[in-house]
Amino acid sequence: MRLPTSTLLALLPLASCQLDYWAKKAGLKYFGAATDTPGFRERAPFPQSYSKYDAIFADPKEFGQTTPTNGQKWLFTEPEPGVFNFTEGEVVAGLAAATGKILRCHALVWHSQLAPWVETTEWTPDALRAAIKRHVAGVAGHWKGRCYAWDVVNEALDEDGTYRKSVFYNVLGDEYIKLAFQAAAEADPGAKLYYNDYGIERPASVKTAGAKRIVKLLKDAGIRIDGVGMQAHLHADNHPTMQDHVDTMEAYAALGVEEIAFTELDVRIKVPVTPKNETKLAWQKESYQFVAEACVRVKACVGITLWDFYDPFSWIPDVFPDNGSALLWFEDFTKHPAYDGIVDTFKRLAANGTRAVTTRRFRA
Template sequence: MRLTVSLVAALPLVAGQLDFYAKKAGLQYFGAATDTPGQRERAPFPASYPKYDAILKDPKEFGQTTPTNGMKFMFTEPEPGVFNYTEGEYVEGLAEDTGKILRCHALVWHNQLSPWFEKETWTPETMRVAITRHITNVAGHWKGRCAHWDVVNEALEEDGTYRQSIFYKVLGEEYLKLAFQVAAAVDPGAKLYYNDYGIERPASVKTAGAVKLVKMLKDAGIKIDGVGMQAHLHADNHPTTQDHIDTMKLYTALGVSEVAFTELDVRIKMPVDAEKLAMQADSYKAVATACVKVKECVGITLWDFYDPFSWVPDTFPGQGASLLWFDDFTKHPAYDVLIETFKSLAPKCTKRAKKAFKA
C-alpha cells in the first residue's frame, strides 16, 4: 500500500534511523523481531527478501532483535529430551553478525508447545522434571548470548487471574517460581522477564494481576529483572503516554530494574486511510515518549517491522497495517513521528543518552 501524495507531502523529511535516534534519546535499543526465511509465509513476492533483510540488518535502524518463533518449545524440544536449535540459531547469528542485542523468547508458554507435551499425562514430579530439563537445555544453549530472556509468557487470563494452562493445572503458581529459579541458575547474566499482553494500562485488572505475579516472585526472593509489555495495541483506542508511564511505575515500584515494550504493533481497522494512520502514529509516539521518560524502560521491540509478516491479519480478520513498513516498503507516517519524537526528547535526556551509547 502506498500513501496518498498529499499525505506524503505533509510528512517531514527524515534523515536517520530508529535505533540511532532512540539511543540519542537514552534508550538501549530500538529493535524488531524476525523469523527465519522459511517461516515468512506471507511475503508478497520473493524479491522482497533482499529489501527486508537490508532493513533488518542495518544497525542504525534496529539495534536489537528477537526470534519470533525459533526459540519456542515446539521448535527447541520437538521430542522429549531431544533438542533442536536451528531456528533460534538463525536469529542469534543475525544478531551476532550485525552487532544487535538479542532478546530471547520464550522458555515457558502455554501456546506453541510440542504435540507430545500436550498429550502427556503429567504429575507434579514429571512436570517439574520437564520444565527443569527444558530451561536447563534451552537457556543453557544460549547462555551468555541472551541479554534478556522472556522466562514466562502470558501466564494471566484477561481478568488478571492465573491462566489455566497445563503448567498451572499441574503445579499452580509453583511453575512460575520454578521457571525463574532454573533460568537464574542456568544463565545468571541474562535479565529475566515476565512478558504479557494487555498490561499497559494502569487501571487494567490484568495489569493488577501482573503486579501481583511479580510481587509474588519478589516476596519469595526469586530473581526477576523485568516486565515485558507486549503492547499489541489498537490505533483507535490506545493507552496514552501517561497511561504507559503510570503502568511502568507500578512495575518498577516492585523493585524490577527494567521494563520494556517487547512486541509492539498498532493495528488498524482496514482499509487504511490518513486519519487511521494518524491515530496509529499517535500510539507509537505515546510508547516512545513514555519509554524515554521512564529511566527503567530500556527499549522498544516491534513484532516484526514489515506488514506482510505481521501476525495481525490472520488473528484479527479485517485488521492490519500494524507495523512501520507497508507491503511495497514505503513507510508508515508513524516511522517519521518516532524519529521526530526521539529527536525532540534527546536534549532532555543527555546523561541517559551518553550512557546508552557507551553501553
C-alpha cells in the first residue's frame, strides 16, 4: 500500500530537500526526476527501498517536476491499432498531481518501445500518416491540459546526424516529424512541444547540427516547436564543458525556440565505483555542476530532469554493463558528492543574481 505524502515526508531529515528549492532560487522553473511505476523499477536491493525512495521523490523541495520513464510510450499506450491503454502513464501522472509536481510527458513518436504491430505492418504512406495522427491525438488528447510539455518526436537522428532509418522515416521521410508536431499542437495546444535527443549537447556535434536542422524544418514549414530537449546522458570522464552547454543552448535559442531543457540527465562512471573513489566521483560532480550552471546562465533553459535519481533504478547498467553510479543517490541512499555540488552551484548563482540579469519571465 502506498503511504500518503505527509507520512513519506516525515521519513526525511529536514535539511535533505534542496534541489528544486535552490534551482528556483537561482531562477529555473524546476529541478525534477523521472520515475516509473513500481513494476518497472529494475532493482530494489532491499524492501525498504520503496518507502525511502518514495519519500525522497515526494518532497516538493527536492523535485518539482517529473517525467514518466516508460508509461506514455507507444508500447503501453496503443498496444493494438486504435486500442488505447493509459494505465501505466496514469500512475506517474497521478504521482505528479499528488505531490504538486510539473508533469513533462514523454514520448509521442519514437522508433523504440513501439507496439509490435507498428513495426510489422506493411505501411502505405497514407495508412502510416493516419496511424501517427490517431496515436498522437489519442495519447496527447488523453493528457490534455495536464502536461507542461511533450517530447513530441524522440531521437529522430542517427549517430552521424542523419535521420534514423525508423519505420516512420522509411515510409514518410522527414514528413513524419511535421505530422507529429502538427497533431500534438492540435491535441494539446497548451503544452510546450519539444524535439528530444541525446548527444546534442556539444556545439560541434554532428547530432547537434541535425537537431538544429529539425528545428529549421519545422520553423520553415510554419509548424510550432517550442523547445529542444537535451537528454544529457553524459560520461564522467569525457563530459561537455559548461561553455559547451551554453554555446549549444544559445545556438538552439537563436533559431527561435522558446525553451531548452536538460530532460534525461545522468552522468555514468566506469565501474567499479564506490563512495571512496574520489577521482571518478569528482569528475561526475563537475559534470553535474556544469549542467546546473549552464542552465542558469542561458535564459531559454527552463529546467533539469534527472533520468531517475536512485542508482539501482538507473537504465545505465543494463545498456552499458561496465558503467554505473550515474545518479545522485547510492544504493544505501547516501548521496553522491555531485548532489552537494549542484546545490552549491545554485546557491552561488542565486547569491550573485546571475539569472536575474538575463532571464525573461516564464509564462504560467
